[in-house]
Amino acid sequence: MHNGGVSFWWQQVGLPSPADPLTGDDVCDVAIVGGGLTGLWTAHYLREADPSLDVRVVEARFAGFGASGRNGGWLSSELAGSVRTYERAAGPEGVERLRAALRATVDEVIGVADREGIDADVVRSGVLMVARSEAQRQRLDGELSAEQVAARIRVAGAVSGHFDADCARVHPAKLVSGVARVVRERGVRVHEGTRAVRLEPGAVHTDRGTLRAPVVLRCLEGFTAGLAGHRRDWLPMNSAIVVTEPLSDAQWAEVGWEGQELLGDEAHAYCYAQRTADGRIALGGRGVPYRFGSRTDVDGRTQEWTVESLRATLTSLFPSLAGIGLDHTWCGVLGVPRDWSASVAYDPATGLGHAGGYVGSGLTATNLAGRTLRDLVLGASTDLTALPWTGHRVRRWEPEPLRWAGVHALYRLYRAADRREDAGLGRTSRVARLANRVAGR
Ligand SMILES: Cc1cc2nc3c(=O)[nH]c(=O)nc-3n(C[C@H](O)[C@H](O)[C@H](O)COP(=O)(O)OP(=O)(O)OC[C@H]3O[C@@H](n4cnc5c(N)ncnc54)[C@H](O)[C@@H]3O)c2cc1C
DSSP states (O other): OEEOSSOHHHHHHOOOOOOSOOOSOEEOSEEEEOOSHHHHHHHHHHHHHOTTSOEEEEOSSOTTOSGGGTSOOEEEOOOSSOHHHHHHHHHHHHHHHHHHHHHHHHHHHHHHHHHTTOOOOOBOOOEEEEEOSHHHHHHHOOSEEHHHHHHHBOOTTOOEEEEESSEEEOOHHHHHHHHHHHHHHTTOEEEOSOOEEEEETTEEEEBTEEEEOSEEEEOOGGGGGGSTTOTTTSEEEEEEEEEEOOOOHHHHHHHBOTTOOEEEEOOSSOEEEEEOTTSOEEEEEOSSOOOGGGOOOSTTOOOHHHHHHHHHHHHHHOGGGTTOOEEEEEEEEEEEOTTSOOEEEEETTTTEEEEEOOTTOOTTHHHHHHHHHHHHHTTOOOTTTTSTTBTOOOOOOOOTTHHHHHHHHHHHHHHHHHHHHHTTOOSOOHHHHHHHHHHTO
8 A cells, every 4th residue: 555645636737846946036926935835826816816916836745745745635615613603703604704705605616616627526416424323313403314315325323414515626736736727827836845934025035035025825724733823722633534546336336426426424534535546445534633842744744553444444333344444644734723623814914824724625616715815915805805704814823732622622521522422322422512612623
């Protein structure tokens, strides 16, 4: 089994060599730090709105190296954050506007991909969430019976399900490399192999020189802690994926899954899966949740414990696949703010802005955030700039070792809660409620 190599998705399309690094000091109009989907979509929409702008992206490795090229491929309308947080900012009506904007964004991403010739294996297949215990059934409150779930995907022990059509399956590396191509074609320079070390109003200081710009946008998500002065802003939470060998026709006949839905469960330590375009199952989950000192992985290399726990989840969902080979595993980091809710912000006085903190739901949200940053930077007051995550402020994470101990304790509690519920508790475990309080969700 291949472990790391950034991701299976990147290995399929081929790892790119970093291009166009910064060569000494330079100036531009907008400097975007981070070449994931947040940075790339922001560059795309800014250039589209004003082709005269000199927009640059500064990227430590290559465009799509981070979560954007490693994720589970759920282009979903899930809320990137907590309902309660956004309700406090803008009431239930504000939350509804954000939900509607995210639903529309699924179509926006698919539309851009269609228009720009980005073939990212997109299927608008929807997402099937399943409950596998009474406690999960109560939380999910789904409209599908066990039989209706089995008619789509034969998940062992599924007692009910919920289907949401506003979700598409994508190939992450094909999507992000396509967006990077489009951005470059529009005249944006993406300075790969260029690491930002410090940001200040008017300047991005990198290991290859200083890029000066009146507008500096931080789009680093799970890598934010690596930047001077931002160590405790967002916690780099780990998520890992395993990919099986291609299933045989007989194996698919056992499993079903003809609709290619995205698949998730209602466990506290939840899993997420997709049927890939080439007939495999990619299944992800938390694994070892966090590395001490906000460190990140080395090119996606995953711990053995995580691989074994994902293998156990796979065979628990699909016992007929016990013994199936795993071809690849990798991990990546997502950005988790202290209140588990995303933000988009820009201060015209300093020219500094940022977007991110989507926790595990950023694939769609990056596009919405990019369009919102565009409007904020251009000084336009729009429906997007009025969304409840705009200008949202959050306190910082605790210092180490509290941060490490807290996150690991949290996931021990979630796993304990899952075990109790799986053993027939019949309601959501109090342990999980306690964990949610500790987490501040
Ligand atoms: C394993 C996994 C599975 C996921 N599954 C899903 C899913 O199915 N659906 C979903 O909605 N979301 C999912 N997510 C989350 C989603 O992928 C992210 O929210 C989204 O891709 C964030 O994009 P981004 O551009 O903000 O960050 P990233 O894509 O992480 O981009 C940040 C970029 O900054 C660069 N960088 C880092 N440090 C520096 C520096 N000092 N200077 C310059 N550049 C730097 C990195 O190399 C990286 O390219 C998943 C995440 C992971 C890790």
